[in-house]
Amino acid sequence: MRKVIKNGTIVTADLTYKADVLIEEGKICAIGPDLSGDEVIDAAGCYIMPGGIDPHTHLEMPFMGTYSSDDFASGTKAALAGGTTMVVDFALPNPGQSLLDALKVWDNKSAQAACDYSFHMAITWWDEQVFDEMKAVTERGINTFKHFMAYKGSLMVNDDEMFSSFKRCAELGATPLVHAENGDLVAEMSAKLLAEGNTGPEAHAYSRPAQVEGEATNRAIMIADMAGAPLYVVHTSCEESHEAIRRAKMNGKRVWGEPLIQHLVLDESEYAHPDWDHAARRVMSPPFRDKKHQDSLWAGLASGTLSCVATDHCAFTTEQKRYGIGDFTKIPNGTGGLEDRLPVLWSKGVNTGRITMNEFVAVTSTNIAKVLNCYPQKGAVLVGADADLVVWDPEATKTIAADTQVSAIDYNVFEGIEVKGLPKYVLTRGFVAVDQGRLQAQEGHGQFVARDPNGTVNTALSKWKDLTAPRPVVRSGIPASGV
Numbered sequence: 001m002r003k004v005i006k007n008g009t010i011v012t013a014d015l016t017y018k019a020d021v022l023i024e025e026g027k028i029c030a031i032g033p034d035l036s037g038d039e040v041i042d043a044a045g046c047y048i049m050p051g052g053i054d055p056h057t058h059l060e061m062p063f064m065g066t067y068s069s070d071d072f073a074s075g076t077k078a079a080l081a082g083g084t085t086m087v088v089d090f091a092l093p094n095p096g097q098s099l100l101d102a103l104k105v106w107d108n109k110s111a112q113a114a115c116d117y118s119f120h121m122a123i124t125w126w127d128e129q130v131f132d133e134m135k136a137v138t139e140r141g142i143n144t145f146k147h148f149m150a151y152k153g154s155l156m157v158n159d160d161e162m163f164s165s166f167k168r169c170a171e172l173g174a175t176p177l178v179h180a181e182n183g184d185l186v187a188e189m190s191a192k193l194l195a196e197g198n199t200g201p202e203a204h205a206y207s208r209p210a211q212v213e214g215e216a217t218n219r220a221i222m223i224a225d226m227a228g229a230p231l232y233v234v235h236t237s238c239e240e241s242h243e244a245i246r247r248a249k250m251n252g253k254r255v256w257g258e259p260l261i262q263h264l265v266l267d268e269s270e271y272a273h274p275d276w277d278h279a280a281r282r283v284m285s286p287p288f289r290d291k292k293h294q295d296s297l298w299a300g301l302a303s304g305t306l307s308c309v310a311t312d313h314c315a316f317t318t319e320q321k322r323y324g325i326g327d328f329t330k331i332p333n334g335t336g337g338l339e340d341r342l343p344v345l346w347s348k349g350v351n352t353g354r355i356t357m358n359e360f361v362a363v364t365s366t367n368i369a370k371v372l373n374c375y376p377q378k379g380a381v382l383v384g385a386d387a388d389l390v391v392w393d394p395e396a397t398k399t400i401a402a403d404t405q406v407s408a409i410d411y412n413v414f415e416g417i418e419v420k421g422l423p424k425y426v427l428t429r430g431f432v433a434v435d436q437g438r439l440q441a442q443e444g445h446g447q448f449v450a451r452d453p454n455g456t457v458n459t460a461l462s463k464w465k466d467l468t469a470p471r472p473v474v475r476s477g478i479p480a481s482g483v
């Protein structure tokens with residue numbers, strides 16, 4: 001059965017043009033005028049774009065004494081409802097646990113996924129076993145390794161461990177990712193705040209100011225450079241971190257920054273809310289920032305110094321957030337956004353003129369696919385690419401509300417925001433998961449996307465690092481000692 005999307009305007013990261021799209025067996029098989037198929041999807045007045053890719057989710061994540069409440073079933077359905085057709089989640093070995101055992105756990109969790117997915121592997125501890133298993137992990141199609149520089153005492157790794165792991169990534173043609181916050185300083189500041197009676201959710205933000213993120217980002221960049229690896233900085237939330245990334249890029253270092261939709265539109269005033277629940281629901285790391293940082297992040301998207309917009313979707317219910325009543329360090333860190341990332345970015349970015357439609361596609365899909373080395377299978381409207389597509393209605397509107405969301409939690413940090421621009425149809429490998437705005441996703445439809453190592457940037461960088469590596473100077477003679 002061949003489906004054809006007719007009468008729409010294709011918008012990619014670099015082109016906008018009118019054409020029909022023909023789909024067969026889950027793939028795009030033709031693009032051009034006047035195509036016909038067995039089933040017609042009418043895209044009149046709409047844009048046809050590559051489905052969103054969210055490079056940063058935590059579905060059913062074991063964290064801070066609980067599990068995040070959206071699992072691969074509800075989380076991927078929420079993704080599809082908002083136009084995202086692929087998510088990349090983090091396999092998290094417990095310290096001491098085999099990476100391959102952790103991978104089995106994530107394989108099991110993801111069986112219910114309604115859209116395609118891939119994994120990053122977290123490096124949460126270090127020894128020879130981890131070094132060895134990183135190779136087996138890359139052979140399983142995972143070319144990205146995450147390092148937490150925060151969460152001291154649980155997920156955090158130290159500089160020596162990070163340096164070892166980054167060097168291993170360079171050898172394997174893989175890319176390290178960092179959660180960049182100085183975990184030692186956060187731990188010390190948290191203890192001091194608690195001792196002084198600062199126990200509420202606002203103290204979470206006081207405990208991790210922009211300096212701890214800027215410092216850690218710069219440190220990770222320098223360590224990656226010494227290791228000969230590129231670097232992807234997740235949830236870049238402030239000018240200090242963006243500044244470090246920008247400077248590194250201008251110096252030719254291969255570094256990418258990923259702002260979250262939350263940090264682009266929500267700010268630290270949320271933590272001053274008189275309702276404890278309201279503030280706690282917004283506790284995440286890094287925290288929401290002073291509004292001035294938002295201009296920096298938007299400028300980064302427009303100029304290309306920041307590359308991808310993610311959600312870090314890690315959804316906890318109000319009941320879970322209340323574990324931290326009386327002690328902000330026990331509030332599970334994380335917020336949702338999978339369903340809202342595209343409509344909010346379109347409304348606050350494209351509709352305001354901060355970014356173009358093509359930049360929107362780049363930062364929500366194409367750039368991500370390139371960094372992760374799954375382009376053009378994903379992130380493209382090209383013949384041969386997977387038919388992961390969004391038919392986007394720029395005139396459709398809604399007010400974001402927890403009452404009508406797909407996500408399993410009982411609130412939404414974007415509650416009340418009016419969006420203009422919504423998916424009318426969403427296709428995941430040709431299957432219509434959103435039909436005229438109605439979700440009809442199928443649990444278990446999602447497939448694992450294997451991603452090879454040695455992407456073009458990894459290959460170029462290792463060539464350059466080899467060429468410029470320290471070498472002994474060849475001399476014709478060595479003077480006799482003691483002369």
Ligand code: URP
Nearest residue numbers: 179284285312314333334
């Ligand atoms: O607060 C957050 N971001 N929770 C999820 C885990 C992480 O740090 O990404």
Ligand code: ZN
Nearest residue numbers: 179234235285
């Ligand atoms: Zn993080």
Ligand code: ZN
Nearest residue numbers: 056057058312
């Ligand atoms: Zn995260």
Ligand code: ZN
Nearest residue numbers: 431444445446
């Ligand atoms: Zn299917």
